[in-house]
Amino acid sequence: MNQHAKVTALFFSPTGGTRAYVEEIAGAMSDHVETWDLTRPEVRRQSRSFGSDEVVVLGVPVYYGRVPEVEGLLDGLTGSDTPAVLAAVYGNRAIDDALAELADLCAARGFRPVAAGEFIAPHTFSAKIGAGRPDEADREAARALGKQASDKLDKPDWTQPQLPGKRPYREFQVAPFYPEGDSRCVQCGACVRTCPVEAISSQDPRQTDSERCLRCLACVRACPTGSRAVRSMAYDATVDKLEHALVQPRQPQLYL
Ligand SMILES: Cc1cc2nc3c(=O)[nH]c(=O)nc-3n(C[C@H](O)[C@H](O)[C@H](O)COP(=O)(O)O)c2cc1C
Ligand code: SF4
Ligand code: SF4
Missing domain, CATH: 3.40.50.360 (Flavodoxin domain)
Known part of the structure; x- marks a missing residue:
C-alpha cells in the first residue's frame, strides 16, 4: 500500500x-x-x-x-x-x-x-x-x-x-424485549445522549421507542442509577440459552 x-x-x-x-x-x-x-x-x-x-x-x-x-x-x-x-x-x-x-x-x-x-x-x-x-x-x-x-x-x-x-440474506429478526427506565430515573439524560438511533424520549427518558430501538443496550450501560434495564422473562430466557450454547x-x- x-x-x-x-x-x-x-x-x-x-x-x-x-x-x-x-x-x-x-x-x-x-x-x-x-x-x-x-x-x-x-x-x-x-x-x-x-x-x-x-x-x-x-x-x-x-x-x-x-x-x-x-x-x-x-x-x-x-x-x-x-x-x-x-x-x-x-x-x-x-x-x-x-x-x-x-x-x-x-x-x-x-x-x-x-x-x-x-x-x-x-x-x-x-x-x-x-x-x-x-x-x-x-x-x-x-x-x-x-x-x-x-x-x-x-x-x-x-x-x-x-x-x-x-x-x-437471512431474515432480520427483532428481539421481543427492549430496555426501559423505572422510578430510579433522575433525568440525567445520559441514555438519551448515548442512544445511537435516538430511540429514547428526552422528555421522559424512561420511555423507549420500541420500533427504533436496536436492543444494543448502550443506554443500560450508560445509566448511572440502574434505572434503564431490560425487565422481561423473554430476555432472561434468551440470556440463559445463549450462555449455555456459546461456551x-x-x-x-x-x-x-
Ligand atoms: C440485537 C442483537 C443481535 C445480535 N446478534 C448476534 C448474532 O447473530 N451472532 C452473534 O454472534 N452475536 C450477536 N450479537 C452480539 C454482538 O454481535 C456483539 O456483542 C458485538 O460485539 C457488539 O458490538 P459492539 O460492542 O461494537 O456494539 C447480537 C447483539 C445484539 C444487540
Ligand atoms: S437499547 Fe440501544 S437503541 Fe435501544 S434505546 Fe437503548 S441505546 Fe437506544
Ligand atoms: S441514564 Fe438512567 S437516570 Fe439518566 S435519564 Fe436515562 S434512565 Fe434516567
Whole structure:
C-alpha cells in the first residue's frame, strides 16, 4: 500500500467491541488514522467522499446474523472505487450473512472490499460470552489483517476476497424485549445522549421507542442509577440459552 495513503476508521459500535478491532486493523495500516464514529447519529448525517488513493476500514457488529438495521448507516459515505477492509464483530455465535451484506452495502456506496475479518467481542446480552475479547491473540489477528491488506494493495491487480454468507440474506429478526427506565430515573439524560438511533424520549427518558430501538443496550450501560434495564422473562430466557450454547470460544477468521 502507498505509504502515504490516508486510512479512515469507520465503525458502528454501541458497546465498543467493534471499535476496538477497527482501530487495531487501521493502526496496523497507518500511523495517522482518521476516525468516523458512525454510532453517532450526527456523524451519520454528515457527508464524506473518499478518493481511490485512500483506504477505509469499516466495522459493524453482527445483529441476528446481519448488519444492524440502522437507517442510512452508510448514506453519508461515498467512495471512488476506494479499497475497504471490512470487519464483522460478533458475540461468539456466528456472523451468518453479515460480511456478505456489508460487502454489498459498501459496493453500493463506491467501495471495493480488499480484505475482511470476523472477530469476537463480548455478547451484548451477556458479559460471560466473549469475556476478555479482544485478547492479545485477537489483536494480533486484527493487526495481521491490516498488514496483509496493505501488502495486497501493493499489487495493482488485486482481487476481492471470497466472503462467507448467503444471498438473499437471512431474515432480520427483532428481539421481543427492549430496555426501559423505572422510578430510579433522575433525568440525567445520559441514555438519551448515548442512544445511537435516538430511540429514547428526552422528555421522559424512561420511555423507549420500541420500533427504533436496536436492543444494543448502550443506554443500560450508560445509566448511572440502574434505572434503564431490560425487565422481561423473554430476555432472561434468551440470556440463559445463549450462555449455555456459546461456551466454546470461537476464533478470528481472515479473508484475503
Ligand atoms: C440485537 C442483537 C443481535 C445480535 N446478534 C448476534 C448474532 O447473530 N451472532 C452473534 O454472534 N452475536 C450477536 N450479537 C452480539 C454482538 O454481535 C456483539 O456483542 C458485538 O460485539 C457488539 O458490538 P459492539 O460492542 O461494537 O456494539 C447480537 C447483539 C445484539 C444487540
Ligand atoms: S434505546 Fe435501544 S437503541 Fe437506544 S441505546 Fe437503548 S437499547 Fe440501544
Ligand atoms: S441514564 Fe438512567 S437516570 Fe439518566 S435519564 Fe436515562 S434512565 Fe434516567
